[in-house]
Amino acid sequence: MSKIEAVHVSLNRAAPRQSRVNANFPEGLSVLVVDDNVVCLKVVAAVLNKCRYKVTATTKATEALKILRKNKKSYDIVITDVIMLDMNGFELLEIIGLEMDMPVIMMSANDDKELVMKGVRHGARDYLIKPIRLEEVKNIWQHVVRKILFNATKFGTMQAGTDQNLPIPSSKRVSWTAMLHSKFVDAVRQLGVDKAAPKKIFEIMNEPEISRRSVASHLQKYRNALRKENTKAKMSQESENNINSNKTNGLLSNTITTSCINQGLNTINHHNIFAEQDMSTGITSFGSQLQTFGASTSNAKLLQQNQLPPKVVVDQIFNTGQFGPSNMPVGFGHYSCPPTPFNLASVPFQMLGDASNQLNPISQPDSLATLLPWQHEGRNVANLKSKEEPIDSIRKAQFVRHRYPFENIERQINSHHNNSNSFLDDDLVSIMVKQFSSNSAPKL
């Protein structure tokens, strides 16, 4: 029995708990990864390996097509960057996803809606934003299963050992993947946020996977997030007005008022990526951080008088030792200065093509600097911030965790060290984690 058949059969058996299914299914599924950025490619491969997928990687779109045309059956699913050097990434998506009818997932540096929807039109079944997260990657097997079940239904050829009455994935708890959510948001926008009703959204989305009720539930969550954001925007607007009137009256309070603090934080937000975190957690999350901020009265005053660059304040806040590296792993240094190159010798996946022609991050640090995955963060933030439309809080809540590309891997490794050593090659990942979490990270 092939792997896929095995997956299919065990899916239709029993009705195991979802977590168990997630943990077991990716075993051995074969993934082809395509990205012309070799560093990104290796990071993706490392994460996939962590999830026990079998990985083949290439930096060339044309190479990928050649491989697939030759033996498509050897691969269960393809993940490809949409910006490729040697051919149009969307064309590649279309050939793989529509023409060859393989499950294909797009990858990009940001979650620009147009880009994602374009991907959908060209056959992408999901999308991953760099730097990719283990949580998102580990579920990609579902696309393989969905396709199998879809074909089975379509051609009426249920495989042996299956039972039509047993639960299929659509009856299980829906997972709102980035792609589903994107389609959801698109539908809502199409209808208008106020006019959007579950039934209409459901019809526009046209996703057999999800029910009208699921959409209703998701819409509720979505609207709550929007409300929360509006409330927050209103509050910071009010505080801004307050501080302005204080200034004109010449009544500069020597105590740290809420409005002062809010203004300070607003200023900070314009200068650093923590603004994203705020969006997801709301005002209340400021509370704990404000303690630290408020403790520094002199900084607050200086900030109030615009004499202290916000960046400095932020550094002081986050370098007080109050936040340990585990819960506050982001130093600005991580994003502004590439770490020393990790050892590329231990690569836990099969790399196709001529390696000597590929970008070597050690010998070409300058060209690498523009391509490093962790430097996409700034662009992501700018992208989100520049949008006029209501900010997509739900997506943002997920986005926050992208700040530190390897925190999830680190967590995974930590927990796995406590349990067993059944995982595959950890070398690359541990090296990365070491590099990224070390205290020697350069400071601004």
Add this chain to the structure above:
DNA sequence: GGGGGAATAT
């Protein structure tokens, strides 16, 4: 009575 949305359950 079907559907929307808040509340509540899992």
Add this chain to the structure above:
DNA sequence: CATATTCCCC
């Protein structure tokens, strides 16, 4: 916590 289910209202 995210998603599902229930409940109440129109």
